Amino acid sequence: MLATDPPQHTRLRKLVTKAFTSGAVAQLRPFIARVTDELLDQWPVGERFDFVAGLAVPLPVIVICELLGVPAGDRPDVRRWSGELFAAGRPDAIDAASHSLADYMTTLIAAKRLSPGSSLLDGLIATRDGDDRLSEEELVSLAVLLLVAGHETTTNFLGNAALALLQRPAELDRLRKNPDDVPAVLDELLRFDSPVSTATFRFTTKPVTLGGTVIPAGAPVLIALGAANRDPVRFPSPGLLDLDRDASAHLSFGHGIHRCVGASLAKAEAEIALRAVLSRFPGIRLAGPADRLEWRHTRLVRGLVSLPVQV
Numbered sequence: 001m002l003a004t005d006p007p008q009h010t011r012l013r014k015l016v017t018k019a020f021t022s023g024a025v026a027q028l029r030p031f032i033a034r035v036t037d038e039l040l041d042q043w044p045v046g047e048r049f050d051f052v053a054g055l056a057v058p059l060p061v062i063v064i065c066e067l068l069g070v071p072a073g074d075r076p077d078v079r080r081w082s083g084e085l086f087a088a089g090r091p092d093a094i095d096a097a098s099h100s101l102a103d104y105m106t107t108l109i110a111a112k113r114l115s116p117g118s119s120l121l122d123g124l125i126a127t128r129d130g131d132d133r134l135s136e137e138e139l140v141s142l143a144v145l146l147l148v149a150g151h152e153t154t155t156n157f158l159g160n161a162a163l164a165l166l167q168r169p170a171e172l173d174r175l176r177k178n179p180d181d182v183p184a185v186l187d188e189l190l191r192f193d194s195p196v197s198t199a200t201f202r203f204t205t206k207p208v209t210l211g212g213t214v215i216p217a218g219a220p221v222l223i224a225l226g227a228a229n230r231d232p233v234r235f236p237s238p239g240l241l242d243l244d245r246d247a248s249a250h251l252s253f254g255h256g257i258h259r260c261v262g263a264s265l266a267k268a269e270a271e272i273a274l275r276a277v278l279s280r281f282p283g284i285r286l287a288g289p290a291d292r293l294e295w296r297h298t299r300l301v302r303g304l305v306s307l308p309v310q311v
């Protein structure tokens, strides 16, 4: 879907958008809240805890697996392959992870054909088998995209947002005292530290002049979303986390026809997770110096390997 143009893109996108409308996401909120609570129940108060391993990774994985109908026992494999896909590893390792995910989805689809359920993936299978609006290859590819795009990104968003707030006790305190402000500050948190570094490779269809440079037709273009989000012309003092600024024009979800289909789901997860952490652990703080934190070695996404906190 990410690498298609209309009309193919329009057809594919139409098949999944209804699963991610704000109404559909609202129905998922109780589930997201329950999973968040169960994960936070395991946080020992008064001890160090890894925000990434304990919440930012498992929450989005569980939510997207539930939505797609991926059995709980398969989540660790899915998570591992997906991590390898995003790691800046050797091309053959990335290729192997991509094939593992595609093989897994092919097997899952076959199992669901024998024993259908009510998940998003079951709906896509019914579309494929019913009126043939989806080829088998598109079905597998779409399932893998949803699985991977549905959690890697949100994991990084949660970690980056938590770090930005933990480094700024006044802002953290404000949200703790006014938890209803959380939904309104998500855009600024997304702008401040973009969880996805670059958009998909795209090709110009005609010459484009940008900042005095002519990009010829047919050239590959890779847009740095994180850099656009720090453009001082668009966002004054871009290096400042300003929870009161209108950051709704950020590019963290992309722009145009490929704008993120899961944006409202990602925001719902972040809102629920941040509110729950702030209310349960009012004294939460970083467990070590921020400049010692390890970032993931990948050019595609920007996220923390771990985020030790003291609760």
Ligand code: HEM
Binding pocket: 001, 002, 003, 013, 064, 145, 146, 147, 149, 150, 151, 153, 154, 157, 195, 196, 198, 199, 200, 201, 225, 251, 252, 253, 254, 255, 257, 258, 259, 260, 261, 262, 263, 265, 266, 267
């Ligand atoms: C904070 C979390 C997220 C961020 C930062 C994010 C970011 C993005 C970006 C930048 C794009 C556009 C890429 C491009 O134009 O090349 C995109 C597209 C997409 N995202 Fe997300 N995403 C997030 C969460 C999700 C979730 C939860 C899902 C759910 C399955 C999802 C599914 C997709 C899909 C399917 C596309 C392709 C849309 C298309 O090609 O029309 N994303 N996302």
